[in-house]
Structure formats: structure tokens, C-alpha cells
Amino acid sequence: MSAPAIELRGISKAFGPVQANKDISIAVQPGTIHGIIGENGAGKSTLMSILYGFYKADAGEIFIKGQPTQIPDSQAAIAAGIGMVFQHFKLVQNFTVLENVILGVEDGAMLRPSLAKARKALTQIAAEYDLHVDPDAVIETLSVGHQQRVEILKALYRQADILILDEPTGVLTPAEADQLFRILARLKEEGKTIILITHKLREIMEITDTVSVMRRGQMTATVKTSETNPEELAELMVGRKVLLRVEKAPSNPGAAVLEVENLRVVDSFGVERLRGVSLHVRQGEILGIAGVAGNGQSELLEVLGGMRSGEGRIRVNGEEIDLTGKHSDGQSRRKRGIAHVPEDRQEEGLIMEYMAWENVAFGYHHDPKYQKNALFMDNAAIRADTAAKMEKFDVRPPNPRLKARNFSGGNQQKIVVAREIERDPDILLIGQPTRGVDIGAIEFIHEQIIALRDSGKAILLVSVELDEIMSLSDRIAVMFDGKIMGERLPSETDERELGLLMAGISGEPEGSVAEAVAEQMRKKEEREAEQHG
Amino acid sequence: MDFLTIIQLLDSTIRSATPLLLACLAGLYSERSGIFDIGLEGKMLAAAFFSAAVAYMTGSAWMGLGAGIAASMVLSLIHGVASINFRGNQLISGVAINFLAAGMTVLIAQDWFAQGGRTPSLMSGGRFEPITLPFADALAGVPFLGPIYAELISGHSILVYIAFAMVPLTWWDLFRTRFGLRLRAVGENPESVDTAGVSVIRLRYAAVIICGVLCGIAGAYLATGLQANFTKDMTANRGFIALAALIFAKWRPWYALYACLLFGFLFAIETRFQNIELLGFTLPVQFVQALPYILTVVILAGFVGKAIPPRAGGEPYVKER
Numbered sequence: 113m114s115a116p117a118i119e120l121r122g123i124s125k126a127f128g129p130v131q132a133n134k135d136i137s138i139a140v141q142p143g144t145i146h147g148i149i150g151e152n153g154a155g156k157s158t159l160m161s162i163l164y165g166f167y168k169a170d171a172g173e174i175f176i177k178g179q180p181t182q183i184p185d186s187q188a189a190i191a192a193g194i195g196m197v198f199q200h201f202k203l204v205q206n207f208t209v210l211e212n213v214i215l216g217v218e219d220g221a222m223l224r225p226s227l228a229k230a231r232k233a234l235t236q237i238a239a240e241y242d243l244h245v246d247p248d249a250v251i252e253t254l255s256v257g258h259q260q261r262v263e264i265l266k267a268l269y270r271q272a273d274i275l276i277l278d279e280p281t282g283v284l285t286p287a288e289a290d291q292l293f294r295i296l297a298r299l300k301e302e303g304k305t306i307i308l309i310t311h312k313l314r315e316i317m318e319i320t321d322t323v324s325v326m327r328r329g330q331m332t333a334t335v336k337t338s339e340t341n342p343e344e345l346a347e348l349m350v351g352r353k354v355l356l357r358v359e360k361a362p363s364n365p366g367a368a369v370l371e372v373e374n375l376r377v378v379d380s381f382g383v384e385r386l387r388g389v390s391l392h393v394r395q396g397e398i399l400g401i402a403g404v405a406g407n408g409q410s411e412l413l414e415v416l417g418g419m420r421s422g423e424g425r426i427r428v429n430g431e432e433i434d435l436t437g438k439h440s441d442g443q444s445r446r447k448r449g450i451a452h453v454p455e456d457r458q459e460e461g462l463i464m465e466y467m468a469w470e471n472v473a474f475g476y477h478h479d480p481k482y483q484k485n486a487l488f489m490d491n492a493a494i495r496a497d498t499a500a501k502m503e504k505f506d507v508r509p510p511n512p513r514l515k516a517r518n519f520s521g522g523n524q525q526k527i528v529v530a531r532e533i534e535r536d537p538d539i540l541l542i543g544q545p546t547r548g549v550d551i552g553a554i555e556f557i558h559e560q561i562i563a564l565r566d567s568g569k570a571i572l573l574v575s576v577e578l579d580e581i582m583s584l585s586d587r588i589a590v591m592f593d594g595k596i597m598g599e600r601l602p603s604e605t606d607e608r609e610l611g612l613l614m615a616g617i618s619g620e621p622e623g624s625v626a627e628a629v630a631e632q633m634r635k636k637e638e639r640e641a642e643q644h645g
Numbered sequence: 646m647d648f649l650t651i652i653q654l655l656d657s658t659i660r661s662a663t664p665l666l667l668a669c670l671a672g673l674y675s676e677r678s679g680i681f682d683i684g685l686e687g688k689m690l691a692a693a694f695f696s697a698a699v700a701y702m703t704g705s706a707w708m709g710l711g712a713g714i715a716a717s718m719v720l721s722l723i724h725g726v727a728s729i730n731f732r733g734n735q736l737i738s739g740v741a742i743n744f745l746a747a748g749m750t751v752l753i754a755q756d757w758f759a760q761g762g763r764t765p766s767l768m769s770g771g772r773f774e775p776i777t778l779p780f781a782d783a784l785a786g787v788p789f790l791g792p793i794y795a796e797l798i799s800g801h802s803i804l805v806y807i808a809f810a811m812v813p814l815t816w817w818d819l820f821r822t823r824f825g826l827r828l829r830a831v832g833e834n835p836e837s838v839d840t841a842g843v844s845v846i847r848l849r850y851a852a853v854i855i856c857g858v859l860c861g862i863a864g865a866y867l868a869t870g871l872q873a874n875f876t877k878d879m880t881a882n883r884g885f886i887a888l889a890a891l892i893f894a895k896w897r898p899w900y901a902l903y904a905c906l907l908f909g910f911l912f913a914i915e916t917r918f919q920n921i922e923l924l925g926f927t928l929p930v931q932f933v934q935a936l937p938y939i940l941t942v943v944i945l946a947g948f949v950g951k952a953i954p955p956r957a958g959g960e961p962y963v964k965e966r
Binding site: 164166186187189196198200202203204205206207210211212214216217218220221222223224226244512 | 820821822823824825827828829830832834836837838839840841842843955962
């Protein structure tokens with residue numbers, strides 16, 4: 113066997129008292145795709161930052177192709193043949209693809225020769241790896257998937273042999289993710305070594321050859337992908353047995369709780385975000401709204417939650433609610449039995465600088481049991497109530513006086529979910545319930561949602577994670593471009609069909625799927641551009 | 646209005662536009678790199694004082710220019726250290742520099758020259774004299790083009806020509822060189838520059854230093870070209886008007902030229918005319934004098950199209966964890 117493309121021996125890194133990486137050793141074989149999986153905060157990103165010269169390890173050695181190598185900065189990483197595709201792209205939005213590609217590796221002080229050289233090189237790379245992007249396109253006009261390709265092109269132009277991708281599919285549609293995986297497979301065929309960092313088990317199983325698992329700064333295992341399974345990996349990640357499949361009984365729906373008819377929303381730029389949405393949610397069922405971010409799901413939640421005005425009719429338990437005017441706000445909605453876990457907990461769900469107990473009171477601060485008398489609130493009562501909720505929802509640490517900022521993502525989400533569910537609403541709106549939440553907390557939050565359903569409540573779930581929609585929902589509605597593309601039962605559909613609906617395609621497309629997807633995206637963008645005042 | 650009046654008005658426009666243009670381009674370099682600079686005013690003022698003082702003491706306009714640039718650069722570097730190394734608030738640092746310059750110049754002037762915070766008038770040699778371009782006198786008699794060449798194009802000090810030459814030079818630098826590409830990138834997304842293995846800090850210092858040099862020239866022109874001494878607050882808010890012009894110009898060199906010429910023209914009208922008769926109304930002198938400032942407010946209030954500043958502008962760069 114040849115020398116590993118990258119080998120790390122005993123890498124450790126501490127930030128103050130926090131040991132982000134502890135004695136990590138790993139060997140990545142050339143020409144393979146090596147997955148690194150772990151929960152948020154397990155130390156994956158720190159490890160990759162060390163490899164890319166952002167941090168200096170406190171201890172340990174790095175070998176590239178068998179040679180001991182120092183990586184004090186990004187320049188050294190690039191020189192060693194390492195290319196990095198970050199989760200948040202490092203592209204200059206108003207530059208062209210070419211300009212982004214040459215930035216930092218220009219030949220000489222003048223731009224013209226560098227641009228010409230890069231143009232030629234990109235044509236060659238495009239042919240070799242099947243990676244096509246218009247070199248003169250300005251980045252901000254490109255789709256997220258294409259922007260990611262530019263990042264890969266940047267690395268290849270810098271002659272990278274080792275490509276590190278950090279959570280590359282987080283921002284992609286399922287179709288785009290498939291395309292990315294095809295590109296990665298092609299790169300592997302051409303002899304490149306790829307390190308894929310992700311928290312998604314499915315991706316690991318789908319594309320990697322070997323997988324390393326990280327937990328709390330340590331590398332807990334490295335196994336061949338073919339010799340493991342998702343359950344085992346999840347256990348290695350979390351450190352205990354985890355239920356990956358959501359266990360739920362068939363639903364037993366009752367009367368309609370929420371009825372939405374022909375709902376329309378126009379945003380402040382004059383662009384229609386909801387274009388006649390109709391749906392209903394019944395007692396004891398979960399309606400899942402699938403869709404790629406930015407197709408109107410956020411606006412739907414905002415109107416239902418009273419954060420935005422709209423046109424159309426919404427009934428709760430048969431009674432109409434106001435969509436504009438002074439009775440259209442979060443407070444009025446709560447009085448009508450609507451609870452809302454917003455999509456962005458840090459912007460809309462919590463005030464990060466406030467303590468847990470203050471956050472738990474928000475929205476429900478008029479509750480008589482929180483009042484001491486006509487003038488003052490009973491803070492002790494709120495704290496006691498918060499402590500009880502934290503206990504019940506397993507929020508760690510269970511300290512009501514801790515600022516929201518100081519909880520992990522999963523625990524922040526548990527605070528919001530506890531606040532809303534414990535109010536015993538008729539209908540719960542819940543957006544992206546597990547975004548940025550670790551596996552253990554995901555399991556818990558899913559259980560709570562199911563328990564609420566089983567107690568006969570209606571739940572409207574919005575998520576961009578198709579897995580989550582498929583496993584939780586009793587019915588699935590797919591949104592594209594402000595409209596409901598169709599409704600399916602989870603038992604009668606599959607990811608492929610939903611993926612196509614999410615791209616605005618119902619039925620089997622004639623010709624290539626990729627072209628049909630691109631065509632729909634183009635139509636959507638044209639409409640938005642046209643309406644943009 | 647006869648032809649010669651128009652020529653004189655335009656000639657005055659060019660002279661008024663020069664310090665604005667230099668300051669505007671100074672701001673352009675700084676802001677394109679992501680460092681907002683409202684201290685242009687203070688840097689010009691400091692440069693004006695030190696150039697006048699040194700030119701008076703040495704009798705050399707060039708020595709004065711050097712001192713002006715040096716003074717402006719010191720303030721630039723203070724702003725650089727505060728906003729690049731210490732990641733301070735760039736607005737506050739800029740305001741501090743403006744206060745510092747306004748107070749220090751008058752204080753030092755009083756201490757050195759005891760003339761009530763001004764510097765003594767410069768003799769010839771201490772000033773940048775007008776340059777007569779070749780054949781200007783010979784061609785002056787040619788109808789139409791003659792006066793344009795002799796009066797309008799010829800007969801300015803070297804600093805005016807430097808200022809106008811800076812426009813194509815800046816454009817070329819920004820859009821045709823490696824430095825320009827990196828400079829624009831660091832103002833838009835410093836992370837992209839950092840991950841490409843280029844130092845964000847060095848790029849931003851380079852921009853701040855260029856900004857200091859240009860403000861230095863602008864200040865020196867005020868005291869040793871346009872006027873013949875330093876007087877208290879002689880920049881008269883030109884630094885802020887230059888910032889308005891920069892926004893108006895959407896951070897582009899050629900537009901900056903047009904914006905500064907527009908402001909220069911308003912200043913020229915202000916100095917040339919007292920009351921203006923327009924369609925039977927008489928515009929009072931106060932209104933004419935206020936025109937450049939009114940335009941500044943209008944521009945800053947965003948009435949003239951949407952100007953998108955460099956995206957990373959004003960944000961200190963912190964490497965993410």
C-alpha cells in the first residue's frame with residue numbers, strides 16, 4: 113500500500129479550558145473518499161482548520177504523502193496540495209468566476225495574463241472532471257450549487273490533490289447534492305483524495321469508502337463504510353444507542369383545526385412569496401411542508417404566526433382569524449390556540465442576551481400565574497416554572513438564570529419547544545425543529561412532537577430536511593415558488609418524487625432531470641426579478 | 646454669460662474640485678479595502694497645516710508637500726492600528742482623528758507662529774505655482790480652442806495635474822492589477838482573501854497608507870496651491886463632501902471624477918456669483934453658498950439611486966473559529 117495522502121499523528125488543540133481536539137490520529141488513503149462524522153462541536157471543523165493552516169495544533173504531526181509537513185498558514189496548505197471547500201463559501205459575490213479562481217494565485221502584477229491562463233485551465237478542468245461553470249458569470253447570479261462548484265474549481269486550479277469539503281450538502285437541494293456526489297465520484301476516479309465532513313449519516317453511507325467518527329474532540333473509530341451501518345455510526349457519534357427511525361403509531365385524525373384558503377403574501381419588494389396556498393391540518397396529525405428554502409415556507413409560517421400580513425382566509429377551529437390590522441400579531445394568534453416555534457431560534461425564538469427564564473416568559477408574560485399583582489411580575493414563579501420545564505425537556509444545564517446564548521443549539525431549541533408545547537396549543541407551527549441540533553436532541557424533539565400529535569393536537573411542520581419530513585409527517589405537502597406542488601402520503605411516495613416536486617416538477621420530466629430542474633429555477637428567478645420593484 | 650466667463654467658471658471648478666478629488670480617491674482606496682474613513686477631513690487639515698508651516702520655514706513647496714503627506718500618514722496609521730489591529734469602531738476612530746486635527750493644528754500654529762492659529766503667508770517658492778503648458782501663450786489667440794487650452798487646461802499647479810492623473814491611474818490599479826483585485830476582494834469578503842493565502846492586514850494597511858498619501862496631497866494643495874497659508878478649519882468640510890461624492894460615485898474612480906467636478910462647479914458658482922437670477926426669481930446668496938452642502942445631504946439621504954458600499958466595509962476582520 114502506498115503512503116497515506118494525509119496522515120495525522122497525535123493532533124491536540126485546546127481553546128482555553130476547552131479541549132477541541134485530543135490526540136487525534138488518522139490516515140487517509142490516496143484516491144479514496146474519507147468521511148469524518150460527528151455532532152456539532154465534536155471538533156471536526158477545528159481539525160480541518162488545523163489542516164488548512166487556520167490554527168496551529170498544540171501538539172502532533174502532519175504527514176502529506178509520507179512527508180512530515182508544517183502548515184503554519186493557508187498558503188502552506190495550498191502549497192501542500194490541500195484544497196478546502198468551506199460550508200460558507202469564501203467567494204467574492206460581485207466578482208466573476210474567473211476573478212475568484214485567480215484571487216491569491218495570480219501570475220504577476222497584471223491581471224490580463226492571469227485571467228487568460230485561468231480561462232484556458234478552466235476549460236481543461238471542465239472537460240476533465242465534467243465541471244461546467246461559465247467563467248464570466250458573476251457569483252451572485254449563480255445558484256448555490258454552482259457557487260460550490262466554483263469553490264471546487266478554485267481548489268483544482270490550485271492543483272489540489274486533497275479536497276476537504278465541510279458540510280457541503282447543507283445548502284443544496286437533493287438534486288444538487290446528487291450532482292455534487294457525482295462530481296466527487298469523478299474526482300476520486302481521477303485520483304484525487306477527498307475528505308468529506310458531515311453530520312448526515314446517509315451521505316456517509318452513500319459515498320464514502322472509509323469513515324472516521326469524532327466525539328467530544330476525540331476520534332472514536334475509523335471503519336470501512338462497507339463494514340458498518342448507520343445505527344452503529346450513530347451510536348459511536350453520540351456514545352449511546354440512538355433510535356434513528358422515529359417510532360410512531362398510525363395517525364388517527366379528527367376534525368380540521370387549521371384551514372388555510374388561497375393565502376397570498378407579497379413581500380416589501382413587491383415579489384409574491386405565497387401565490388394562493390390552501391391546506392388544512394386536522395387534530396392528531398402532522399402535516400409536513402417539504403421544500404427547498406426560499407419557496408414560501410418561511411412566509412407561510414410567518415403569516416400563520418402573526419409576524420406578517422397576508423391575504424386570503426385562515427380559520428382555526430372553524431373561526432376566521434385576522435390577517436391584517438391590529439388583531440394580526442403573535443399575541444392574538446396565541447390567544448386563538450396557535451403556538452409557534454420559529455425557524456430561526458436565535459433571531460426569532462429567543463433573545464440571546466436574556467436568561468432562560470425571561471425567554472420562557474416571552475409571549476406568555478400576560479399569564480395570570482406570572483403576575484404578582486397589578487404592577488409587578490412574579491419572577492420567582494416564572495423561574496420555578498422554567499426550572500420545571502427545563503427538567504421535563506431535559507435542558508442541560510437546567511439553570512433558568514443562564515443566558516440563552518450559553519446553551520448549545522440543541523438545548524436552545526429545547527427551551528423554545530418547551531415554552532410552546534407546554535402551553536397546550538390547539539395547533540403547533542414548528543419550523544426547522546432540528547436545524548443545527550445534535551442527534552441526541554433531535555431524537556428527543558421528535559419524540560415530543562409525536563407525543564403532542566398523539567394527544568390529539570394538530571401540527572404543521574416545515575423543514576428543509578427531507579428525511580425529517582418523511583419520518584415525522586402523516587401527510588406531506590411540497591412547496592415550490594409560493595405554491596403547493598402536491599400532497600402525498602409518506603407511504604405512497606419516495607425521495608425521488610418529492611425531490612422533483614421540490615424543484616417544481618410534477619410527474620416524470622421529458623428529457624434530462626437536470627435540465628428540467630434548471631428550467632424551473634430559471635422561471636422562478638425570472639418571475640421574482642420581474643416583480644422586484 | 647459670455648464665453649470667457651464660462652471658461653473662468655470652469656477653471657475655478659477644476660481648482661475647487663482638486664482637493665475634493667484627491668480626498669475622494671483617498672477614501673476610495675480605504676473604503677474599497679473595507680476600512681471606512683470619515684477622518685479624511687482631519688487628515689487634510691493636518692496636512693494643510695504641516696505643509697504650510699514647513700513650506701514657510703524651508704521656503705520649499707516640495708518640502709511642505711512632504712511634511713503634509715507625512716502628517717496625514719501618521720493619522721492614517723493611527724486609524725489603521727485602531728481599526729485593523731485593535732478592531733475598533735472605524736467611525737469613532739475617524740471622529741477622533743477629526744477632533745485631534747482640528748485642535749492640534751490651531752494649537753501648534755499658535756505656538757509656532759503666534760498669529761492667532763494661522764501660518765504666515767507663503768512667499769513664492771513656498772507655493773506650488775501655476776504651470777504654463779507648452780504653447781499656451783502662442784495658442785491663446787486661436788478662437789474657441791485657444792482659450793480652452795490656455796485658460797482652462799494650462800495654468801494650474803502640478804498638484805492639480807497629479808489629482809486628475811490619479812483618476813485613470815486608480816481605475817487601472819483597481820481593475821487591471823493584482824493589487825486592485827485583492828483590494829476589491831478584501832473590501833467585499835476578507836475571508837476569501839484570507840483563505841486564498843493573502844494577508845488581509847497587509848492589504849488593508851496598504852490601502853490606508855495610500856489614503857494617507859492622497860489626503861496629504863489634498864491638504865498640501867489647499868494651503869500651498871489654492872491658498873498661500875493655513876487658516877483655522879480651512880478644509881471647510883471638504884473631507885465630508887468628498888465622502889458624499891464617493892457614495893455618489895458608487896466607489897468608482899471615473900464617477901468620482903464626475904461627482905467631484907459637480908461639487909467643484911457648485912463651489913465655483915458660489916465664489917463667482919452673489920445672487921443668481923433664475924427664471925425671474927433671485928436666489929439669495931446664502932442659498933447659493935449652501936448648494937454644495939444641500940447636495941451632500943441629498944446624496945447621503947439616498948435620493949440619488951441606491952449605492953451599495955463594499956460589503957465588508959466598516960467590519961473589523963476576525964478569523965472565524
